Amino acid sequence: MTDLVATARSLFAQGKGILAADESVHTATARLASYGIPTSAEMRRQYRDLFFGAEGVERYLSGIILFSETLLEKGSDKKLFPKSLAARGIAPGVKVDLGTEPISTSPHEFITQGLLDLPERLAEYKKQGAVFTKWRAAIRIDGDQLPTSAAIHENAKRLASYAKEVQSAGLVPIVEPEVLLEGKHSRARSRTVLEEVLGTLFSVLEEHSVDPASVILKTSMALAGSESGKKDTPEEIAEDTLAALMSNVPRQVAGIVFLSGGQTPDEATANLAAIMRKAKELNAPWPLTFSYARALQEEALSIWKGKEENAPAARAAFLARLAKVSAARL
């Protein structure tokens, strides 16, 4: 097994998953503001430290995806975050895309930026301690109109170029074509789009000679849109999600992680548990786990409110949610 494959597989250690803590400055600012927390670089550092410094997180986390500025910051233990995480057996990763922008020919859809200076940035991130990376594409559903095949294809091409560069740099790529939850669509439509997106992505990855054995797929679940007025059961979600994955993801892929995408912490936990049960029943060929941002952070942030005196209770809420999600994964 190559080092890259071993690193990719280590992220699927028993009972563990990945914390996505890679909100960009823009997203982190909006996230903190939504909890009434004023923002500054120091506040963002404290926000990261709240989660990374919680005692015992290494029982549940195999990796944490960081934003680039966090690679250079120190926690309350006075150690650089990547060093402190690695010392506790948590692999540091980094988001390397530079965010999305509207597509000029289809302005309600998005394309992800960040390929131009990627090799130089990857060399820096590697020196700073990152061992894996993430690139997110955002795919919007609107009735039968969106997504367009052109948007799916262009995003897949960029994900493939990214993954190839990352493997050449000696890092593990997480490819994340997020099918957005926002919209009025049904679960059936979500599944159809997920199938097209994954089918296109893996054929383009192959065309670009990306080695699937060290690729991790980060995916949405197949579920009805947030404005559909419909709530699917965890079993329905598991059935359609696994159907889309089983018919489109090569068995050689190192593993699959799920994003929470706007589900509540309880929904994301119950849906993961149902997906794990279904995967076992179907004898799915890849390991599966969580890579949540909001579903792991939400409860803690609403307790913390940016105040030092609330940190112990916020960290306890974070650990309690991690324990539930980890149990769902088992």
Ligand code: 13P
């Ligand atoms: P959510 O779990 O909040 O969807 O975030 C995961 C992620 O990394 C999105 O890019």
